[in-house]
Amino acid sequence: APKASWIVYSDGDFKKLDEVNFYTNNQALNYGTGVFEGIRAYWSSSSSxxxxFRVEEHYVRLIESAKALKIDLGLTINDLVEITIELIKINNFKQDIYIRPMALKKSLMPGEKFGVKLSGVSSTLCINAMPMGQYVNxxxxNCLLSSWQRVSKEAIPSYAKITGLYxxxxxxxxxxxxxxxxDAIMLNSQGDCTEATTSNVFIVSNDTVKTPPPSAGLLNGITRQSVFELCSYLGISCIESNLNKQDLLAADECFLTGTGVEILPVIGLNQKKFGDSAxxxxxxxxxxxDDIKKNRVSSFSHWITPVY
Ligand code: PMP
Structure with a gap:
């Protein structure tokens, strides 16, 4: 088997990836009862x-997601940021990286009863950090309006990043x-736009930026919230509004937002073409x-946490 070349955080320790064991009775593996985050860190070669990027907001959300599954991480936001920084330093990454914290319901301890449940099952936190440049090159x-309906927030809370939802x-x-x-864009039972598979959806119509509200059943993405602030900074009008299939197809522009995809232009939706490029x-x-993530805009420097 290939040997893992990097160090991860698991169950309170830093260890090699291939030293982490999950057992077959792991609850998260059996029932999708885990929560996770995706966080980016950007490398600047000019300043080394x-x-x-927005690491605190991601850990606030991890804690909220964990609560939805009755997982108590027993760590503060500060603890989580410090562990993350230490993990990156141990690996000595000198490139753009992606950090994937995961809190999982774990294997049953002797005396615990196996079953689909949330309480009375111990949990574990692991954090994986890996090199990752531009997600989509x-x-x-081009996106497809999916024939799969998005899981409603009445079925699984959409504010939480729950593994099973994926x-x-x-x-x-x-x-x-x-x-x-x-990629796919999914609608809800009302026929309104929710989100793409791992990102939020925005359209531009008549010079107004629009995105569906969380009440449609979607993750209120951190990048989505960043876009509100960017629009305000740029003097662009940006509103939350339910968007049906016709609204999407009639848009002038469309883009996706997410930690992974960043700001990703959608140039086509089903048979409709918005343009040849963004x-x-x-x-x-x-x-x-892009300027903000490289810490070139002082009014957004509070979104940046230096590692080294
Ligand atoms: N929706 C879904 C379903 C996602 O998985 C993600 C990625 N976390 C997003 C939206 C975008 O969220 P964020 O901007 O916080 O990365």
Missing amino acids: QLNL SLGI VNSALAYEEAREEGFD GRMTTKISELY
Whole structure:
């Protein structure tokens, strides 16, 4: 078997990836009862600095997600940031990286009864950090309006990043790939837009930026919230509004937002083409996002946490 070349944090210790064991009776593995985050840190070769991006907001959300599954991490935001910084330093990453913290219901201890439940099951925290550059290497992607309905927030709380929820995303993603598209956008039972498989959806119509509200049943993404502040900084009007299939197809521009995809132009939706590359507003927002993540805009420097 290939030997893992990096160090991860697991169950209170730093260890090699291939020294982490999960057992077959692991609850999260059996029932999807885990929560996770995706956090980025950006490397600047000119200053030899590595900067975490909005790390505190991600750990606030991890703690909230964990509560939804009755997982008490027993760690503060500060503890989590410190562990993350130590993990990165141990690995000595000198490139853009992606950090994946995961809190899992773990294997049953002797005396615990196996079953689908949340209370009375111990949990564990692991953090994996890995090199990751641009997630999607293209001028823009084509999306399919999925035939899979998004899991409603009445079924699984959509404010929480729960591992089991991503089966829905994976099904939608596969359908889109099989039909020649790059990603899927999912609607709710009302026919309103929710989100893409791992990102939020924005459109631009008549110079107004629009995105569906969390009440539609979607993750209130940190990048989504960043875009509100970027629009305000740029003097662009940005509103929350339910968007149906017709609204999406009639848009002037469309883009996805997420820690992984950053600001990603959508150039086509089903058979509709928005353009050959990013639209004018999408480009403005995306350029500002790139400047901010590289800590070049002082009014957003509070989003940056230096590692080294
Ligand atoms: N929706 C879903 C389903 C996601 O998995 C993600 C990625 N975390 C997002 C939206 C975007 O969230 P964020 O901007 O906080 O990364």
